[in-house]
Amino acid sequence: MPKIVTKPRWTPPEPSHPIGTLLPGSAETSKLEEQVRARLTAAGVQLHDERLGIQCGFDEARNRYPVLTPDFLILDAKVCIEIDPANIHADRVDQDKVRNALLAAAGWRVVRLRLGSLEAIGEWDVVSDSGTLTVAAVPALVEAIGDAVAGRPGVVRTVKGKPAAPRKKSRLGAIREDEYKFGVHTVRWTLDDGEVLDLAVVDNGRYLGRVMKSEFPRYVRPLDLRDIPKDDWRKALEPLFEGMEPSEFEPVSTFPWGDSLFIGPQAGTIYLKDKFSPFGPGEVLTTNLEGVHEYNAAAIQGADHAVLAELHAEAIALGWEIESVSLESGRNGEYQRVVLSRKGFEA
Template sequence: MTPPPPRLAPNGAVPGPEHPAGTVVASHNPVTSKTEQDLRQRLIHAGLPLHPGRSALQCGFDEVSGTWPVLTPDFLVTGSRVCVEFDSGYTHAGEENTDRRRNHLLAGIGWTVVRLRTGGLPALGPYDVTTETTSFTVAAVAALVESVRDAVEGRPGRVRHVPKAAPTKRKTSRLGSIARHKRLENAFYASWALDSGETARLVIMADGHFLGGTGAGWGTPAFIVRLGLDRLDRTKWRGNLEELLSDLPDEALRPTSWFPWGDELFTGVHADDVHVDRTFNVGAQAHIGTLNLPSVTTWTAESVACADGGTLELHPEAVDAGWRFADLRQHTGRDGVFQKYLLMRDGPRRGLQAAGS
């Protein structure tokens, strides 16, 4: 292909360059992309001294265009004749001839071009860095810094290719999904993959206050460990629970008692005379049960007094958890006196009669 004739001035003369060849001048194109600005900062952070702003270079005569172009590389390395170009696969695909001509013109005035070519673009020069990613990665920037230093020091160039990192296999969480319990109030299903390979079926009880282990049948899960998730927003439960369970050995995920404070809901002289239904849910709002006490004389929110002088009291930690007697009614049946009671958590007393027939 025959190059076009040089562009002529009005008087027919061939115009010369604006500046002596190789002169560094202020660029007439000061605009840079955000990507180039980011790359500049990373190169400076890596220790490369770059010219501030955008600088241009007066090149020699270009036979293709018939001009003496003034080219603006993306970055000039201070104290050297090395410049850096960032070639995005989006804008430089199919522009290899244009980019090679720029390399040739810059080499004609003694400058070495180091290119970072993304998106699978091929290398054009001996110091180029190529990568399959559409933008630059940490590894690509590190390779570019090494190539620039080779060019500055005059070491032989070698193309550095940074392959696209293989997608990381997502680590499977040992914690299963957390879902609201279908039967228990203020409780949530959970599961945990044990070191043994088995799966522990768990229940987060009392709105995240403690963790329970599922039992056979319809019994309420028994206490395993306090969680304290009730103080957190529910969106933060998963991360905190996963961290806690990761620190526990398999044997620590076995129930230790029926309730967070032990196996007894009641204390006092008559505590041993009371059978507590194992459906009692510490995290519920109410519980109804039956007592077989001697005749009740009085009762309060936290205790029951019997005619024999004995008492039945709610466990202090049950009281701390908000549980109170809300109603107690005495009945006489075929087998004698018995009582039906209502416990409520964090609820007002209903003020019903203390005893009745």
């Protein structure tokens, strides 16, 4: 078995590709994006045919190097276009600003079409009063793209028009993929008394989670959506939520199997961050186990091979394993640094 050795302090890994590298992106698109693509193409704007991701720099808040996939990329120019309908982006201002900053740091200019009178967050933004694509918005967007391609200073363009007619708002909010939490789609549900719950469909439909601030969603109940296309999730979730009492939305545990990633007599000394994702690629933990002597892929043991802490069987089933255990020295003395990885992870 590997012995415990002292290793240098951990630093964030380098990105998988050089900053700014174009990579295959998600092929998913919306009818609105298809409309915008057709209008821009008809206006002579040359776009990449496929959706491409851009390798961005280090996101300190999320402790990772994200690959961001804008809605469109301009051919032969480092200009990307984002389409922001109000029903999705009204509560994503901070997230979209971070996205702009990461793309800018990678050398890309961002042009956004902000629908439904969303406030501008970038210098080349086009703000439309209408909640849908209008004829008047297209030339304004083409002009903004031209400025960005030429490197001219941006000017926010406003397209006046008749606001979208009011309609009865669904109690189920937009379902969108969380760019920073693997396997998570966030959604909001409004209770009868008006309280809005932040929920999550986790592991691509395996279970329902409750979003608790910045933590990874906590387990609420199982779902049966993994074999259902994402476009049909609303049809399944709305009647399900309608039949649930408010108390049934409260989280039951941290993970589907309970609250612990590790079990064993000293498992409680292993510090697990609130943001830990059971579906992520890996994690670095710290602990103060007593009598540590050796480890294997599943357990940390003492000199007599007695298990001090071992991964829960359900965590092992998800592919988690112990990659290394090393001794470190900190301000308060020595501790162990445990590196975990997950076999079969796919971003």
